[in-house]
Amino acid sequence: MIIPTKKDLQAIIKKSEWQKIIGFPETSWLECKGEPYDFESKNVKQEYAKDVSSMANAIGGYIIIGVRTKQDPTHKIDLIDQLRPIKSDMIDIGQYKSITNDWIFPDIENITFEWKKYQNDTGFLLITIPEQFLNKPFLVTRTIEENNKTNELVFGYFIRKDDRVHHFSVQQLQALIKDGLRFDSISSRLDELENYLYQNLSSTEKSDNNKSIEEKLSQRIDDALEKVELKKNPSFVLSCFTPDKFEINSLFQSQESDVMKILNNPPRLRYGGWGLQVHNKFNIYSGKYRRAVDPRYKILELWKDGTIIFIVSANQDYLAWGNYSSEDEPLRINSYALVESTLLFTKLCSHIYKLASHKAKIFYFQTSLRNMTSDSQLYRLPVHPQKHYMMYKEAPSENFHAILGPFKVNESYSHIAYNLIGSIYEWFGIEQVRIPFGNIDTKEINEEAISKFE
Incomplete structure (x- = not known):
């Protein structure tokens, strides 16, 4: 099995040698889609936002649309097995940008959407998500409307590990904040709380030096x-x-x-x-x-x-x-x-x-x-x-x-x-x-x- 690096993929894309990615596995930084996202279908916008935000919450990476994967029975992971270049009129880059901005908070810095021509009027959509350092975590937001009466704002936190997207529940998010995953707006308060607790430890807890x-x-x-x-x-x-x-x-x-x-x-x-x-x-x-x-x-x-x-x-x-x-x-x-x-x-x-x-x-x-x-x-x-x-x-x-x-x-x-x-x-x-x-x-x-x- 080929284990590529980001540099390997970048070199292939630069030279348009797309056949060389066949056999590559999906990883923590590479996601492939055989078809464009059908944003008219139910929940697809949310699925797209999950894919993008989870990669931004990890180490960044690439989403390539127009490449099919198939599970390898030996290693139980998805491998690229076929190029499926799509027609240019099936991709609205402006729509991808708009959904990214509307469904993910805060904005992902320097994310790019590029049409990569392949043959005739076909090609691939390459979404590049640079590694993010300052603005994590990136949250998915969506509006749920039921019976035209309820309008509820829901947040989701997703992170990509290996070739899978992992979801954090509200309870897990709360635990992360409690343990120190501090958002900028509350960082100083948590620092003060930590110091206060330390200053008021019991004598039993302070006996650590005797161990x-x-x-x-x-x-x-x-x-x-x-x-x-x-x-x-x-x-x-x-x-x-x-x-x-x-x-x-x-x-x-x-x-x-x-x-x-x-x-x-x-x-x-x-x-x-x-x-x-x-x-x-x-x-x-x-x-x-x-x-x-x-x-x-x-x-x-x-x-x-x-x-x-x-x-x-x-x-x-x-x-x-x-x-x-x-x-x-x-x-x-x-x-x-x-x-x-x-x-x-x-x-x-x-x-x-x-x-x-x-x-x-x-x-x-x-x-x-x-x-x-x-x-x-x-x-x-x-x-x-x-x-x-x-x-x-x-x-x-x-x-x-x-x-x-x-x-x-x-x-x-x-x-x-x-x-x-x-x-x-x-x-x-x-x-x-x-x-x-x-x-x-x-x-x-x-x-x-x-x-x-x-």
Whole structure:
């Protein structure tokens, strides 16, 4: 299967080599439609607004009209299988612009609508949605009129993950606001509330300093699992901490500080990879840490004492991407997702620790897999992920936990990642030589090989 990047698609469009997109999968940044939106039909305007706003709420991307997809039975994802160029008189770009402006709030910056000629009087409509940084979230608005009496304004929040659009209910939106997804108009009030609660904590809550490092870490991870709504679901946890004195003066200064630039744009190796980026904003909590949350999907935290926590869903939307469970086929970990996300986490930690005003000398890493069952069956891990046939090892239990270290702060992050991944492979009963992109001699992960992986 071809895993394209945005640059790949841009090059193809620039050269009008449309046949080359056949075989591309729909992704978090690519949506394809075989026919124009029929805006005269019921609810189609809302569906269109959902498609556009969900991409704007994620990482931006492209909607191509005139390209058909078909589900691939092996990977259970939609692949482009046919070009269906449409006649130019079937597309009213002005109508698309008008519906976008009327149905989505606030305005999406620099969105473009382009007619791309193909053959004769046919072509494709390309809607380009740049990645948005300042105005999220984008809400879908619609007016419901029943019996010509009721006129009700309804808001919807949608975000695109992988090749699917996810809807947030009113209750989930409220929880996001409560947890810190702050709109500009209420940001200062929430800051004041956070500080007030911190100043009025009970003596029991302030006893955190008397706990051991491991107790603190366990409590912080449990709290993060609650916030991301994954405590009872399969999840993959990575964390880093140090017993040394550690301090980052710029953590709470502004979104433009060095450390916030790293958190907002964490290391990544390729488009469409298994990365660390959280789409929602990093906010300050209790004057102790910053946190960003995508509910039921991903959370990333940085504490001022050097603790870094990353938790992600272990379901099909991330760690078990590309497979589906059944009575005869339990979920399996995608070993490429495991390796890439672990390497990026250790790289992130290495970068952040170098920014400390009071630098630590050593740090430890923790990894855990939690609630690793689907349909009452334990997860599995492939022994030969690159083979056409599959051999698996079943997890010995639902939960795994390991703490590795100490590592020197200047130690190779690819070596640390190899050790973390190796501990998981050992738990499954698989030799470390089976780790994708791993070098058994140097005990490191090959970062360049991952960046070229398709």
